[in-house]
Amino acid sequence: MTRTPSGPGDRSGPSGRSDRSGPGEEVDRLELEAAGALAGAASSAALAEVETAVLGKRSALATAHRHLAALDPDARRAAGKALHDARARLEALAAARGEELAAAERALMLGRDRLDLTEVTADEVRSAVTRGRLHLVTQTRRELEDVFVAMGFTVEEGPEAETDWYNFEALNIPPAHPARSMWDTFYLELGQPETVVLRTHTSPVQIHLMEDRQPPVHAVIPGRCYRRETADARHLPVFHQMEGLVVDRGITFADLAGTIETFTTAYFGPDIHARLRPGYFPFTEPSAEVEVTCTICRGGGCRTCSSTGWVELAGCGMVDPAVFEAVGIDPEEWSGFAFGFGIDRCAQMRHVIADMRILTENDVRFLRLL
Amino acid sequence: MKAPLSWLRDFAPFDTSDPTALAASLDDLGLVVEGVEHVGEGLGDVVVALVEGVDAIAGADRIRLVTVDAGAGPLEVVCGAWNFAPGDLVPLAPVGAVLPGHFRIERRKMKGATSNGMLCSARELRLSDDHEGILVLNDVEGARPGVPLTEALGVEPDVVFDITVEGNRPDAWSIAGVARDLAGRLRLPFTLPAPAPAPDLGTPVASLASLEVEDLDLCPRMVAVVLDRVRVAPSPRWLARRLLLAGMRPISGVVDASNYVMLELGQPTHPYDLDRLAGAGLVVRRARPGEKLVTLDGVERTLGTPGRGLGDTGEDCLICDAEGTAVGIGGIMGGESSEISDSTTRVLLEAAYFSPMAIARTSKRLGLRTEASARFERGCDPWGIDRAVDRFCELVGAPTATGKLDVRGQVPAPERILVSSRRVRAVLGVGIDAEEAAALIEPLGFGAETRDDGLMVTVPTNRPDVRPAPHGVDDVIEEIARTYGYSRIPRHRPSWPEPGGLTRYQRERRLVGDAMCGVGGLEAWTPSLVDDADHVAMGLTGAAVEVSNPIAKEEAWLRRSMLPGLVRALARNANRRQGGVRLFEIGIVFSHPDAGARTARGGASGSETAVLPAERELLSSVLASDGDDARSALAAWRVLADALRLEPVELVADGSVPGLHPTRSALLVAAGGAGAGGTTIGAVGEVDPAVAETLGHPAENGRIGWLEVDLGRLLDPSVTPRRPDQARALSRFPSADVDVALVVADTVPAARVEAALVRGVRGVREAGGAGAVRGVREAGEVRGVREAGGAGEGDGGLLESVVLFDVYRGPGVPEGHRSLAYRLRFAALDRTLTDEEVGRLRRRAIDAAAADTGAALR
Known part of the structure; x- marks a missing residue:
């Protein structure tokens, strides 16, 4: 701590001096010294110390003030005023000096902090890791789920290995039924031969849902499926499907058609339309194939859509009464519809993927691409 | 199925001017047109020419100068095909001709030689796909130099629709069937002409042949007729041409007539050489267990023994001669012994209705699918047999024995179904009144009487897709909707009071994926079907679930871990100089039931409890960016744990996790679950470098950090507890x-x-x-x-x-x-x-x- 070089207490005690000029001169001298010290403070920190020294409790000025009590009333009045005036001037001086110093210090700090953004190199902004990406199939699945969730659907899931009952028979496809040739099936070496399968579609989850809970059901069922087919540009032996199932009172084919239209518009956009044409699935009656405007040519006709302007997207229909019977739901009270389509196919259509096999190659260039 | 328009017009007066509109109508009926082929157009200028000489062209080794005569003297044509010689008859497109596809023939000079036209291949004429060489016409009756090709071939311009018929519509899998649907939609009259009677042989059929069906459950109806003095000769040109257009190769009169009837009416028939049938008759019975037969394709078949498939009873329907020797598998394929040959004079024609399920069973087990079996298993019309037999006799034209042998068991009869207007509206969401509905389905052969509350429908026997009531009610409604037009049904977006949404598990699984992306992970999709050798390589013991019928040995087992797939994905990318990445996958792994089982309804009719592999959904991640190791995996785990707000999870150093580095790996043990010591929810550490090397990732490619978590356990708060989800007060005083x-x-x-x-x-x-x-x-x-x-x-x-x-x-x-x-x-x-x-x-x-x-x- 720096101490002021002199103070009234250092040299003269608070003896009862009555010399009017004495105290006056002394005050002037003190003020002059203090003002010099304040002006000479080189930093805010130094100024704070000087302020304490020249204006604080133990300053010469304070000491002189304490000594006023020993003076006679007149002298005391005059000296008091002088002291008071001097203090006021010094305080103003300190404040001004403080502002001056603060401004200088801030200017110095800003100068030191200067960063020319045009000079920043790539290395300096690279973070430790770059953000990764969800697989395109996951992105697509989430978006499709969100579309249906917004329409009031729940999202349900089921196992990938199934018994013949769930994958086929309960869906009105009895053993050896010729319709089974619609699904090339992988069988597992478990139990009796050809009784345990890798599900060929997500439809068995329909059966689980209807067995496990009471209607109403409004669910979409995304999941991985398996068909014993050789991969090509438009098919993968392991692929992802999204099933929809609505079982409620008073559900009609018109509701199915409206739901499909809402979904295709929500996912593909307002200029993509859906149309239904008769089809065949053992677990729905009436059944329909869903075709949508070709996303490549926007309906104008191209190679992808064989110049028709339409491409197949999904299968759908009203839940067959035989399926309700298999799960013990009264078809007189409840009705429903179901639909199913390929998640990978949606991704292919939306993102104009020429060959679907790229989805399973795990080429990081592709994984980073979309 | 290929349906030539000219053939369809035998049954209804379809307009030939706009095939595209016809195709659109077929599409809308669910008879999907995969292609429309215009044949025989643009051939008017092409003539038959005789090759007189073939000469080399100096300096050319691929083309030659051919001298032909098309009736107007020698003409020099340059040709690049080598499949003909002087004396052959070939098609010539002279200068000025316009071939299909608006291809105009010009006079051209090649290598100094002038070509005055073009010799054509079958493909250039759009007659077939054959482009191996020039179409040689030597065997074509009526092909003489100068004769127009269309005249020589009997080719008229035609349109062929390539139609895919859904499996439930056997009736539409025929020319007449397509015509019936299309005529109904276009409100055109549909007629099925009655075949002209064949000349009567004057001998009762029963005196010439016998027919016995022992097992009527497999073959509820069989009809046989006998034709005599049959000339085995090529079919008439018009018939052969129709077969060709429909995609079938003409063989000889009798066989062609049988095929023609099948294509036209959908009813397969089988002609036998009566003189090669021992005992001059047929006996139909179940195959005895292990009974053998050599079918027409030369393969010895073993019959009467159940196969692997669920529901295969091993019952096969055999056609035998009258002495009991098998001569064919009913409805699927005949045998060699009684085949029609060049010397055949007496023909026994058999036409039957076989039990569809029996045919499907046998066909599947034998892996033998024929035009006939595919139709029988879908269900032919048991009452359409007579017309098919008569049509065959008409086409062959040989004297036919009086009467038919006809054995019947329980033959399906027309069903009657009451379809209420209320139900129509309830299913379709639109009211279609009874009169309108009747008008829609009557042209398809349905009987429809209007009642107060709807329609009494009589279902024709060619429509096995329409089941008996009650389920058949909806089948009839489908027919009403199909003929009404799906596009005319209004669209309505349903709503319900129950809210939609994701489950907590599903939301948090998304969070897991997002967190992994946040630490730089790229999500991969590695194979679920793998090679068990990879499991062995990573040190997994016990069995994997095997696929009975894999596509390849490398895809014959269900994965038990995603580690091999992910490491291989790293390796493949490194080979493309795309190393230094972090990959993760969220997917299912399977346990053999020996190690972790799940049970579900199974067996026939779901009457048994079946044992299935346990399935677990895992997050697995390989971290192989520059400098990555176990610490990186741990850092990723901490991000994940924090994202899920987990209570602390123990790290238990463990050197025995399969595939992981023995001294740089730990189990993740959560506090909850059934066991006293907590529950292992995953593992973190490094992939064992030796395992990585085996999977194609050598040590010099760097360490691979590993994180794997069982999502079922991770996201179950009773197993992996969460920090309290209630806000606690925060101190505002200095700490x-x-x-x-x-x-x-x-x-x-x-x-x-x-x-x-x-x-x-x-x-x-x-x-x-x-x-x-x-x-x-x-x-x-x-x-x-x-x-x-x-x-x-x-x-x-x-x-x-x-x-x-x-x-x-x-x-x-x-x-x-x-x-x-x-x-x-x-x-x-x-x-x-x-x-x-x-x-x-x-x-x-x-x-x-x-x-x-x-x-x-x-």
Whole structure:
């Protein structure tokens, strides 16, 4: 701590001096010294110390003030005023000096902090890791789920290995039924031969849902499926499907058609339309194939859509009464519809993927691409 | 199925001017047109020419100068095909001709030779796909030089629709069937002409042949006729041409007539050489177990034995001669012995209705699918047999024995179904009144009488897709909707009071994926069907679930781990100079039921309990960016744990996790679950470099950090507890930090020291109370701020956090010990803690650490 070089207490005690000029001169001298010290403070920190020294409790000025009590009333009045005036001037001086110093210090700090953004190199902004990406199939699945969730659907899931009952028979496809040739099936070496399968579609989850809970059901069922087919540009032996199932009172084919239209518009956009044409699935009656405007040519006709302007997207229909019977739901009270389509196919259509096999190659260039 | 328009017009007067409109109508009926082919157009200028000479062209080794005569003298044509010689008849397109596809023939000069036209291949004429060489016409009756090609071939311009018929519409899998549907839609009259009677042989059929059906359940109806003085000769040109257009190769009159009837009416028939049938008759019966027969394709078939498939009873319907020797598999394929040959004069024609399921069973087991079996298994019209037989006799034209042999069992008869208008509206969402509905389905052959409340429908026997009532009601409604037009049904967006949404598990699974992306992970999709050798390579013991009928050996097992797939994906990318990545996958792995089973309804009719593989959904991640190792995996785990707001999860060093680095890996053990010691929810560490090498990732490519978590356990708060989800008050008063350095034996896990410090502050008697930090942590690990206790736990509420910030071994610390430096942060909700209070809490923490772990203040 720096101490002021002199103070009234250092040299003269608070003896009862009555010399009017004495105290006056002394005050002037003190003020002059203090003002010099304040002006000479080189930093805010130094100024704070000087302020304490020249204006604080133990300053010469304070000491002189304490000594006023020993003076006679007149002298005391005059000296008091002088002291008071001097203090006021010094305080103003300190404040001004403080502002001056603060401004200088801030200017110095800003100068030191200067960063020319045009000079920043790539290395300096690279973070430790770059953000990764969800697989395109996951992105697509989430978006499709969100579309249906917004329409009031729940999202349900089921196992990938199934018994013949769930994958086929309960869906009105009895053993050896010729319709089974619609699904090339992988069988597992478990139990009796050809009784345990890798599900060929997500439809068995329909059966689980209807067995496990009471209607109403409004669910979409995304999941991985398996068909014993050789991969090509438009098919993968392991692929992802999204099933929809609505079982409620008073559900009609018109509701199915409206739901499909809402979904295709929500996912593909307002200029993509859906149309239904008769089809065949053992677990729905009436059944329909869903075709949508070709996303490549926007309906104008191209190679992808064989110049028709339409491409197949999904299968759908009203839940067959035989399926309700298999799960013990009264078809007189409840009705429903179901639909199913390929998640990978949606991704292919939306993102104009020429060959679907790229989805399973795990080429990081592709994984980073979309 | 290929349906030529000219053939369809035999049954209804379709307009030939706009085939595209016809195709659109077929599409809308569910008879999907895959292609429309215009044949025989643009051939008007092409003539038959005789090749007179073939000469080389100087300096050309691929083309030759051909001299032809098309009736107007020699003409020189340059040709690049080599499949003909002088004396052959070939098609010539002279200069000025326009071939299909608007291809105009010009006079051209090639290598100095002038070509005055073009010799054509079958493809250039759009007659077939054959482009191997020039179409040689030597065998074509009526082909003479100068004759127009269309005249020589009997080719008229035609349109062929390539139609895919759904499996439930056997009736439409025929020319007449397509015509019936299309005529109905276009409101055109449909007629099925009655075949002209064949000349009567004058001999009763029963005196020439016999027919016996022993097993009427397999063959509910069989009809046979006998034709005599049959000339085995090529079919008439018009018939052969129709067969060709429909995609069938003409063979000879009798066989062609049988095929023609099948294509036209959908009813397969089978002609036998009556003189080669022992006993001059047929017996139909079940095959005896193990009975053998050589079918027409030359393959010996073993019959009468159940196959692997569910529901295969092993019942096969055999056609035998009258002495009981098998001559064919009913409805699927004939045998060699009684085949029609060049010397055949007497023909026995058999036409039957076989049980569709029996045909499907046998066809599937034998892997033998024929035009006939495909039709029989879908269901032919048992009452359409007579017309088919008559049509065959008409086409062959040979004298036919009087009458038919006809054996019947339980033959399906027309069903009657009441379809109420209320149900129509309930299913379709649109009202179609009974009169309109009747008008829609009557042209398809349905009988329809209007009733007060709807329609009484009689279902024709060619429509096996329409089941008996009650299910058949909806089948009829489908027919009404199909003929009404799906596009005319209004669209309505349904709504319901129940809210939609994702389950908590589904939401948090998304969070897991997002967190992994946040630490730089790219999500991969690796194979579910793998090679078991990969499981062995990573040290998994026990069995994998095997696929019975894999496409390839490398895809013959269900994956038990995603490690091989992910490491291989890294390796493949590294080979493309795309190394240095982090991959993750969220997917299912399967356990063999020996190791983890699930049960479900199975067996025939779902009457049994079947054992299935257990399925677990895992997050697996390989971290192989530059410098990645176990620490990177641990960092990723911490991000994930924090994202899910998990209570602390123990890390238990474990050298025996299959596939993982034995000294750089640990199990993740959560506090909850059934077991007393918590539940293993995953593992973190590094892939064993030896395993990585086996999977194609050599050590010089760097270490691979590994993180795997079972999502079922991770996302179940009863197994992996979460931090409280209720807000606790935060102190607004200054906190006080106290650092304590404790010397502890290496054998004492740091986590126990931390737990003791927490216990001490709380003033709890023993370690292990609720919320206490449990478990084991590897020494030297420094981690972030952790919640330690909540409000309202006595003085525990004063401890805001405990952080291990330094680990020291060396001079000043005894051998076998290390110094663990913790920073304890204290704060109270209602005041600034005094130095005395903080000192007291510190003392209690140190004392507890000393008592529980033998820690000494350094």
